[in-house]
Amino acid sequence: MNDLKSATSYTSTSLHEAVKLRLDEPGSFSKSVLPQTIPQFFREACEKYADLPALVWETPGSGVDGWTTLKYGQYQQRVEQAALMLLSVGVEERSSVGILAFNCPEWFFTEFGALQAGAVVAGIYPSNSAEAVYHVLATGESSVCVVDDAQQMAKLRAIKERLPLLKAVIQLHGPFEAFVDQEPGFFSWQKLQERTFSSELREELVARESRIRANECAMLIFTSGTVGMPKAVMLSHDNIIFDAKSAANGLKDVQVGEESFVSYLPLSHVAAQIFDVFLAPVHAGCVTFADKDALKGTLIKTFRKARPTKMFGVPRVFEKLQERLVAAEAKAKPYSRLLLARARAAVAEHQITIMAGKSPSIYGSTKYWLASRIIKPIREMIGLDNCRVFLTGGAPTSDEMKQFFLGLDIPLGECYGMSESGGAITLNVEISNLYSAGQACEGLTLKIHEPDCNGQGEILMRGRSIFMGYLGLPEKTEETINEDGWLHSGDLGYFDAKGNLVISGRLKELIITAGGENIPPVHIEELIKKELPCVSNVLLIGDHRKYLSVLLSLKTKSDGKTGVPLDALREETIEWLRDLDIHETRLSDLLSIPADLQLPNDTAAVAAALEITAEPKLLEALEEGIKRANKHAISNAQKVQKFALIPHEFSLATGELGPTLKIRRNIVHAKYSTVIERLYK
Structure with missing residues (x-):
């Protein structure tokens, strides 16, 4: 290995300074990975x-x-x-x-x-x-x-x-x-x-x-913040190689x-x-x-060309795959749909048995073998028949989506990490449950900072992959990494009984109501999406407000080239509407707004949102779904009181999603501020 460059600190905010490496981290793995450029x-x-x-x-x-x-x-x-x-x-x-x-x-x-x-x-x-x-x-x-x-x-x-x-x-x-x-x-x-x-x-x-030298900066990752220009995360040669080898060590088979x-x-x-x-x-x-x-x-x-053996995708990628498969299934004959539904149920049942650490019965194994033969052509159709590891991260993955893919013999393992951690911190490869992000990768350590009575608090992490600092921002760097080398993630989480990390929210995304209650929005948003399969996006509102409300967008198709949301409703939305005896197939007809939904600017989108006059049957069904979600609320303060529809799905093209397909909450709040204010009058 090359000698390390002389350094006096474990952090740096300059491209011309090196850092000291934490070569004394506990565990044999850390010692086995020598510094390398x-x-x-x-x-x-x-x-x-x-x-x-x-x-x-x-x-x-x-x-x-x-x-x-x-x-x-x-x-x-x-x-x-x-x-x-x-x-x-x-x-x-x-x-x-x-x-x-x-x-x-x-x-x-x-x-x-x-x-x-x-x-x-x-x-x-x-x-x-x-x-x-x-x-x-x-x-x-x-x-x-x-x-x-x-x-x-x-x-x-x-x-x-x-x-x-x-x-x-x-x-x-x-x-x-x-x-x-x-x-x-x-x-x-x-x-x-x-x-x-x-x-x-x-x-x-x-x-x-x-x-x-291995302790010099090799890469700048610009964090996609929602306010102001992004910060430059400095990663050293050692940060990157250590994280890659740690992640590789965690991948099985x-x-x-x-x-x-x-x-x-x-x-x-x-x-x-x-x-x-x-x-x-x-x-x-x-x-x-x-x-x-x-x-x-x-x-x-x-x-289909590559037949990947391992796949990582943000939840939106898997959601797009799900949409395509659901649309294809909707066109199948009723008998085929029934057969496929039973096969998916049998495959999911087998996977859950394995996750629980139990041995399937002979009957269960036989049922799985037969069901998997029905499922296999679907995996072949999407080119994932050779894939043995499916990882997702970067944003919360809904239980509904995990269950859907579990039925296709595609167990989605959540992983957790951030730019400042140099990449993956956990990899849930040997999946024992569908709610956690698994345990820390080799050579990396996690702990919960100031946990509450439920064990929940800010997630802290430490190890050789933790970043050098923010370029040119010494104060921000000091706020993020403490003197002992612990990185403050800004994420909320806790450990389950087996030591798996469960991500429960984001400190900065917490909604603090007028009554002073801290509410993590993602949990409530996912509850509503689970009750309303016609809904694509749910955005919780209520910071410093007397009660909670949500913005809802219905599922529509999108332009294959531009990604712009279209007026045509997706098949699952159309089916859901049929159960309400509503037979519209276009969003403009359903919401009584102008037909051109390829909205050129925010002003047009807000104008359309303010004109929405949906059928009472639709509004009642949406309200009932929200009421069902409210039954799972931890307290009355966490129940949603009102909602408003918006005229198209969130997308990159229309600005509500960032480059990594995360919702840009501040952007949505600003864009639909007049719609939001109407919910509180």
């Missing part, structure tokens, strides 16, 4: 697995059947070429390389190449505005930015003059505007690849790599050289970094890249 880690994997497939991506008109496969040995060559390309355009040591692109092999080449050249990686969400891109590049002291296409290049053209440290912008994919490769500082990836690099530049690359992953979640998020970029080399796994429309409907196509 990411270039060292990457080279070891590529040399060890040189002839195994590493990356696969679609290349229409070329490759084998329109797909290209890159082996680990070739992967290493492409990364070294990328490092030389970055050096040739002026990348500076300890500066960052911004990457503004959707998942693609060049993302990986740029990342490992930048790290090999002694720089820091800063991923940028493709959906970011030009001003948000500026914030990342300015904060991260970027000397180079790699962009996807002409659309992203336009953002850089608008801000480049304000970034004196930015020497070069490299565009990956065409079409290219005339200024690319003509004006100073603008390059095409293809033209740079064609260059022959001098021996002097290669020697400079070797020298730079020799100066990298690993088959080296046979593991398959699909890359589709934003690579600017820590979960995709650990799961896509770093887990694969640990086990010689192969990563297949989805296309840009993955989250709009094409993901299943990539699953």
